[in-house]
Amino acid sequence: MRDLMAELKQLRLHGMAAAWGELLEQGNVDESTARWLLENLLAAESADRAVRSVNHQMSAAKFPAHxxxxxxxxxxxxxxxxxxxxxxxxxxxxxAHNLVLVGGPGSGKTHLITAIGVSGITHHGKRVRFYSTVDLANALEQEKAQGRAGRIAASLLRLDLVILDELGYLPFSQAGGALL
Incomplete structure (x- = not known):
């Protein structure tokens, strides 16, 4: 039997958990019907949170295309x-192993690494961020010029997978390369 009180607290629905306990203590309610209703509401809430989390992570990953x-x-x-x-x-x-895809233009490296990142988010709950290497190098340079060095690096530490695309295809400044 499911521990509804624990599920409510896990979802941070503390008010509902207190109300559920009070409702059961009163005893003037059909417990099986109330339990069925609460179980279905909890399942719906959990599913909705999972969908919203995946949508948020997909947006935050900034993939060039799905x-x-x-x-x-x-x-x-x-x-x-x-x-x-x-x-x-x-x-x-x-x-914490690195993955490097090597191949000529049009060989599918971007498609594959994007698909691996999408799989990480949708099936494994990973936090992923996609960068064009040139864009990341430029962002790091701008960050340093604004006197806010280290913020991007700190945000990258919270991720499970950082994808750097087009390394070696497009030039970037020596300073950007050093910051990378």
Whole structure:
């Protein structure tokens, strides 16, 4: 049997938890009907919070476009499908390992890393941020020029996965490279 009081407190619905306890103490309510109603309301609240969390994380990730692994043509690419699916499980983030995708233009690196990031958010509850390397280097330079150095770095520390795209494709200043 579900511990409704614990679920209410876990969702930070302390007022409802107190009211539920008082309602049961009064004893003039059909407990099975009230329990059924509360269980369904808790399930709906939990589902809604999960959806809102995923939507927020997807927005915060700032992907250039939504990509998923189902949309990648593994048959027309030399990419190892099994390895990519393993990476989509996001186990490498727990060990703080880096992932580097190397290939020529048009080989699907951005698609794959975006899809891995989307999988991390939607299936594993990870916090992800996508950057064009040039944009990040420029943002770091601007931050330093404004005397606020370290804020971006501090925000990156709270993430599970930071995606740097187009490293080596577009030039950026030497100062930006040093800050990176």
């Amino acid at each position: 990509r998923d692994l189902a949309g990648f043509d593994f048959d027309g690419s030399p990419v190892d499908r099994k390895l990519v699916m393993q990476l989509a499980d996001m186990n490498f983030t727990g060990a």
